[in-house]
Amino acid sequence: MSEKRTGVFVCHCGNNIAATVDVKKVAETMAQEGTVAFSKDYVYMCSDPGQSSVIEAIKEHRLDSVVVSCCSPNLHEGTFRENAERAGISGFTCEIANIREQCAWVHKDRTEATEKAIKISRSAIRRVAGNKKLDPIAVPVTRRAMVIGGGIAGIQAALDMANAGLDVVLVEKLATIGGHILQLSETFPTLDCSQCILSPKMVEVSRHPKIKLLTYSEVKEVSGSVGNFEVKILKKPTFVDAETCKLCDDCAQVCPQVVSNEHDLGLTARRAIHIPFAQAIPASYTLDEEACLGLNPIRCGKCKDVCEAGAINYDMRPETITENVGAIVVATGFDLYPQEKILEYGAGNVADVLDGLQFERLCSASGPTQGHVKRPSDRTEPKEVVFIQCVGSRDPAQHCAYCSKICCMYTAKHARLYKHHVPDGKAYVFYIDIRSGGKNYEEFVQRAMEEDETVYLRGRVSKLHRTKDGKVRVMGVDTLTGQNVEIDADMVVLALAMQPSQGTADAARTLKIGRDKDGFLAEAHPKLKPVESVTGGIYLAGCAQGPKDIPETVSQASAAASKVLALLSKPTLSHAPTIATVRNSHCTGCEMCVTACPYDAIHLENGKAVVNEVLCEGCGSCSATCLRAAISVRNTSPMQVHEMIEACLSL
């Protein structure tokens, strides 16, 4: 074997590293390592002159490997590996020693930090000595995309990708696309009708030749990885043929089964056979199997008898559809935090205490009261309405620690809508503070206060209860005057927190993508990769990733679409060759690596583990799990790890 010739490049990162670490000393000490042929420090290694100097050094000193002591490999590993390729050596012989995030930024003492930077750099040098020259693996990609969730985020992402020429499969759990936005009456800050702004997009989806729409469908299983996912989807039977259905409503007229209407959040009822709302896409009725008297055997059969078009077919069965796609956008949205958990506000048992979405339905022309605000208990017009903000939000002790972001705005909207419907009514808002960052948002809240004379009270409501005369007594405090406030309201609207939807939790499990502490889908980097999930080829859009309003959701959906378009723009993807390999003699076939692998990349053949090199991401979970050291990741072999540990522990 020829002698190793490693070059070490220590970055100052301006003062980020140099203020705490004596970078000159690090470079000088590294020059004394046996395998190091060249060593230098520079103020910004990632700058153009910095990178050029690396290339020059590789050529001049015939370097075969490179260690760059700088920031996290998350940031510049790609840069320096590509740079090494440009100088004519394999990119996989370049390793990063992270002396910024893992050293300079977390220490104060210069001597100690320098010592640690030396050890980190030395361990990278020892590691790189064992690195093999590897060639990237070329993986053919499936140039189709899937969007999970048919709310505004999913619709926008699907349309953007389809308009760019990509085939898109849009999967929606419910019988129609549209999502929560269709439950809204008007939208802030312009008070335009939400149905009017969304329905053109829904129609576009339904007519788009590039979009395959799967409603009443759920993603059950996902295998494969970036570029090549295989998705199994369960399509539930609607028992109505959408093509033949004439939307005459005869079936619903004869259906004897009445259940609560989820689109109106229980404020109205619907039949077992129903259309979610007039603009539903696909435009068809759906027979809710759970609510139906019975299909097997048929107990009633009235809807089929009355259907002149012959659209109803009781023999429809659930269908499993397999779709192959190259990328997935998860847009599974939010649920409201359950009112049952808010014990101080009656846990959902006090009449005329509504959640925000229910109030939207009351204001909506297509809602239960045809757009006249009437309280549910006695259908009278409420003359005093109390709106409570931050219900469940910003309450780490009992509920959600985070701010749900949109409640300040929609509460202002609610107050204004109420005043427009009931000009002689009185609206009170209890708030902690007003967060109205956004174009024209602050002006909107000001108009709620000034033009619409909403009374804003800064403070929390401690409790509320029903009084004998049919009012809801709200007991709170106005912290600005320091006075206790008691209001006998006709109706109370709670601005409940947003939480990740059940579909979001399910998607995280099926797709094996991480969630944050609040259960929202975790982005790969909070600032620089806000629409990427931690798993390659899976992107995030809308409230599944965190609370946001409609403009932000739409922007994120378009951003996710552009990421997918970039990913699928070439016929092949390059896959890192730093993947797991199995040492057959040591493998006992215990299958621990199979369970540990987050990418389903390992299976057993003849009692030995076999790694699928396209699926393997080189995370090393298998290697860490294996009790027999039978599986290891290329360029992170146990031998290299041993060398690294030794370098760190030596004086």
Place this chain on the structure above:
Amino acid sequence: MINVQDIRDTARDLLAKGEVRAVIGWRAGSRGMAAEPCVVTKPEEADSLVWDPTCYHNLALQLVNDRKDLVHSKKTATAPIGIVAKGCDARAIVVLLQEHYFKREDVYIIGVSCENSGVLDERKVKAQVGGFAPSAAAFDGDNFSVKTAKGDKKLAGREVMADRCLECRTPFPKENNTAFGDDKTGREFDAQFAALARFEANDEAARWEFWQRQFDRCIRCFACRSVCPMCFCDECVVDSIEMKIAPETTAEEKANRIRWIERSAVRSENATYHMTRALHLAGRCVDCGECERVCPVNIPLRLLNTKMEREAREAFGFDPGASIGGPSLVASFRDDDPGEFIR
């Protein structure tokens, strides 16, 4: 109480009908009172099987050896193998099944419940009878009666039972094809992890000093590893040399190849060996206590293994050997894992 004849009859029947090719069990030993493991292959040998409080051995080890024999001799089994298993043996079998070492249908488990006893601790017995090794032992439900050179002696169960049996919560082999004896799951002699709790009452310095002393004494005979049914690897990682020998490997490289743990029996290497073993047993050790029993220099290895067991139980609610279908401790993934570094 279990009638030993039931075990013998079952073994004889199974062998006579050809349902199993052999039965692993215990027979009267040649050393003092202790029973010893045996493999019965003929129906007429079934009457040599015994079941008494000296059946210390975890017979799951014999299953591992059986499979190794099959693999090395390139034979395929003609029929399942039978095994007499007490609670801890059965738990060990469950872990082996979890790790796919053999298939459930390859084993016929004749479960025996430890009921209100467990097994004896020979060291405790010897101390009680003045250093004379007894020649036989029996349990009457409350007390052990042992035969010594100086005559018979009754010993209170609690005083001479093995520590692991005092702390045992599952003396009944839940995984079985047939079982004898009453299910006394949940019987309590001593709190679980009692020995560990007593040890942990010491401060850190005292504990470290204690372990230094223990590891100093280790002679690296590897009896603990040899007796452990979970240490079934053909090549143990502590012996492993992390380098593939290729045609181009030079002699110097071969000479300088790295071992995880050096072979000399010095304190640092001994400590590394025992800690590595404890980590490799985390989530797998079923606390059969065999390692501690066979240690010739009396290192209290259960303290290491039960420590790992308790950590896994407290942090993840993990119970090794509880069910075959359950996930393994180190390979299971939860999407709601509270550890933020996971995501």
